Amino acid sequence: MRQDIEVLVVEDDPTVLTVVSDYLRRRGYSVTGISDGGAARETLRTARPDVLILDRMLPGVSGDELCRQVRLDSPHTPVIMLTVLDAVEERIDGLEHGADDYLSKPFALRELQLRVDALVRRARGQHVSPSAFTLGPFRVNPTQRRISVDGDEVALTTREYELLLFLLQNPGRVLSRDDILREVWGWTFGEPSTVTVHVRRLREKIEPEPRFPRYLLTEWGRGYRFTVEEAA
Known part of the structure; x- marks a missing residue:
């Protein structure tokens, strides 16, 4: 309602x-x-x-x-x-x-x-995974819409949470900006810089050194890939 x-x-x-x-x-x-x-x-x-x-x-x-x-x-x-x-x-x-x-x-x-x-x-969490899961140092609680790294909760906006959740659900997969706009924003078309800005903001919150990311990697000319292997 x-x-x-x-x-x-x-x-x-x-x-x-x-x-x-x-x-x-x-x-x-x-x-x-x-x-x-x-x-x-x-x-x-x-x-x-x-x-x-x-x-x-x-x-x-x-x-x-x-x-x-x-x-x-x-x-x-x-x-x-x-x-x-x-x-x-x-x-x-x-x-x-x-x-x-x-x-x-x-x-x-x-x-x-x-x-x-x-x-x-x-x-309000109407389109989230039904159960909690862990990927490397990342722990996801979809019911409470909370994500932690090494036990520390990350303060995320609604869109940042959706983006990080989508990345965690697709580890190792190269995702284009169009893929992310479609799945996270629900847009069939849009400005790619929207994704670029949110990736930068997300890196500042989850990466030990945002300038040299370990988890959220750029695949030049293709998009982004989320991995925990390089952080092992």
């Missing part, structure tokens, strides 16, 4: 804020709309929405800063970043600050809704 999905929309353009909020409400979501970055920061100190839809350019406190705060306080909260320009640099910046997904303005409201639904499904 969508009535139990709480969406926080932070957007300073009053037209966009109204249109997005009304559209989602008509489809059964519980929606809170905020137009100021500072007010959103105060709300996020206590609120834990199921999805945060966040404009990058906000008065008071930027969307990038809010995204960083969310990642510190509530790393599992899915974040969709709204960008003004359909430029690779804009999207990479948003992803670097911890966003799980992005949309460039103008965007289709139906597409936004589909992305909200997809993130909620993943965050």
Whole structure:
């Protein structure tokens, strides 16, 4: 039921804020709309929405800063970043600050809704392995959506968790960026830099030395391969 999905929309353009909020409400979501970055920061100190839809350019406190705060306080909260320009640099910046997904303005409201639904499904664990498993130093608990390395839990965003889980379920297999976009993001097409940014962020969390990865390896011209053999 969508009535139990709480969406926080932070957007300073009053037209966009109204249109997005009304559209989602008509489809059964519980929606809170905020137009100021500072007010959103105060709300996020206590609120834990199921999805945060966040404009990058906000008065008071930027969307990038809010995204960083969310990642510190509530790393599992899915974040969709709204960008003004359909430029690779804009999207990479948003992803670097911890966003799980992005949309460039103008965007289709139906597409936004589909992305909200997809993130909620993943965050609530409706498409996960039914049992825990171990691969090398990695221990996966799909029920709690937690992954640890050598006994230490890794703080992962929703998308980072899905990416690492997919890699752990396919050890030794070379996965192209298109493979990862399709299986992890559910996209039949998309910007490959999205995967590149998330791989870099993931390496910073699981690799002893991210510049010289032991687990998440690059296969030049082909994609990525996850292995624990080199770490033995």
